[in-house]
Amino acid sequence: MKEILLYGGGTQSTGLLLMALDGLFKKPDMVIFSDTMGEPQFVYDYIKRVNIYIIEKYQLGIRQIYGGNLPQDIKSAELSYRINQKFPSLKTKRIASLPLFTESGGMIRRQCTAEYKIQPITKHIKSVYNFGRKNAKSEIEINRWFGISLDEIERCKISQEWWAINNYPLVEKRMYRHEVIDYINKNHPELANPPRSSCYFCPFHNDNYWRELKENHNNEFGKACKIDELIRHQPKLTDKCYLHRSRQPLKDVDFSKHGQLEIFAECDGYCGI
Numbered sequence: 001m002k003e004i005l006l007y008g009g010g011t012q013s014t015g016l017l018l019m020a021l022d023g024l025f026k027k028p029d030m031v032i033f034s035d036t037m038g039e040p041q042f043v044y045d046y047i048k049r050v051n052i053y054i055i056e057k058y059q060l061g062i063r064q065i066y067g068g069n070l071p072q073d074i075k076s077a078e079l080s081y082r083i084n085q086k087f088p089s090l091k092t093k094r095i096a097s098l099p100l101f102t103e104s105g106g107m108i109r110r111q112c113t114a115e116y117k118i119q120p121i122t123k124h125i126k127s128v129y130n131f132g133r134k135n136a137k138s139e140i141e142i143n144r145w146f147g148i149s150l151d152e153i154e155r156c157k158i159s160q161e162w163w164a165i166n167n168y169p170l171v172e173k174r175m176y177r178h179e180v181i182d183y184i185n186k187n188h189p190e191l192a193n194p195p196r197s198s199c200y201f202c203p204f205h206n207d208n209y210w211r212e213l214k215e216n217h218n219n220e221f222g223k224a225c226k227i228d229e230l231i232r233h234q235p236k237l238t239d240k241c242y243l244h245r246s247r248q249p250l251k252d253v254d255f256s257k258h259g260q261l262e263i264f265a266e267c268d269g270y271c272g273i
Contacts, residue, residue, distance in 0.1 A: 002129065005145040006121060007033040007062055009047045010197030013147030015180035016170055017050070018188050020145070021058045025169050028145065031062045032124060036116040037069040038199035040213070040220040046195055053190060067120030070112060070199065071227065074098075078230040092235045099203050100231055102239040103247050112199075122161065131163045143167050149177045201227040203243050207255040210244070214255070225251040 005020065005028040007013045020028055031054075033047065051062045073095050080093035096111035125142060142164040148155050149170045159166045170180065185192045198205070200213065201224040214221040228243040228250040244253050 001141060001143050002030070003028045003143050003145065004030045004032060004125065006147075007031050008147060008197045009033060009039060009043050009050075009195075010147075011177060011184075011194045012149050012152075012170060012180050013197075014046075014050055014191065014194045015175075015184050016145060016147040017054070018184060018191070019169070021054060021060065022187065024173075025145075027058075027060070030128070031060065032121055033062050033064050034117045034120045034124075035064055035066050036112070036199055037066070038071050038201065039197060040195075040200040040217055042217060042220075043195050043197050046191075050191060053188070063124075065120050065124050067116040070096075070116050071201070071223070074227055074230055078233075081233060081235060084235075097234075098201075098231065100234070100241040100243065101203060101245050101247055102237065102241055104239050106239070107203075108234070108237075108241065125164075134162050138162060140165055145169060149180055150174050151176050200224050201243055203245070210250075210253070211255040225249070 003026050005013070005017055007017060016025075017028075017031060019025055039047075047062065055061045077093045077095040080091075084090055084092045096115040097108050098112050099110035100108045102108065129141060131138075131141065140163060142161075144159065144164050145167050146156070147170065148168050153168075153171055156168050156171060157166060175183075181194065184194060196209065200217075200220040205213075210221075213224065224243065231243065232240050234241050240247075242248065243250050246253055
């Protein structure tokens, strides 16, 4: 069975990767990072550091794959929407929906994780190992490792693929997020204090994240505000849509006054933290 670690670029998946390479778990045969092109620059900088570090120390690198450019696809979809308003006969460009907040109090069903994370990873694994069709003699061939800690246990899911099982070593080891950080800081100080990983415009960010982005990573916050403006009108919806649950433009939100969903609400376990 092949051991494949699904890397997210953030805290838990980095901790799991380093623990595995240190011998606490099996050494993975492959480490895959599915890039939406929407991570903040500080996460990309960290991933680059991790990759250089593990290549030099363990002779294993991170395989970076792409399912598309989500920020650019959002911009293209918005342009297509505006053209459709002038020329209704032209079709609006489809894009995987984000879990946006609607002004009437609802939330749009999320498709971005499936189309920019799950499907590209599945496609890549199948292309590498060429499973073919399931038959009476088919066996599970892939052990997929997820960097999910005990405080996120609700994100653990049973595999829906006949050829793979899902494995959650940090949960089995009963490790919490802060313990993963402690392990990295103690054993790999060169990679200390790993960041949270997720798209800089993800609606699941809590207000502490938004405030941190605004105060210390103003470029990423500015780009998130532009994305927020682009998603205001969605095809087939009369409601306006927003990145923040206050249903206000992101640039106008006072992050000290509003609660927000946690990124841990991400249900498929593929968005890396």
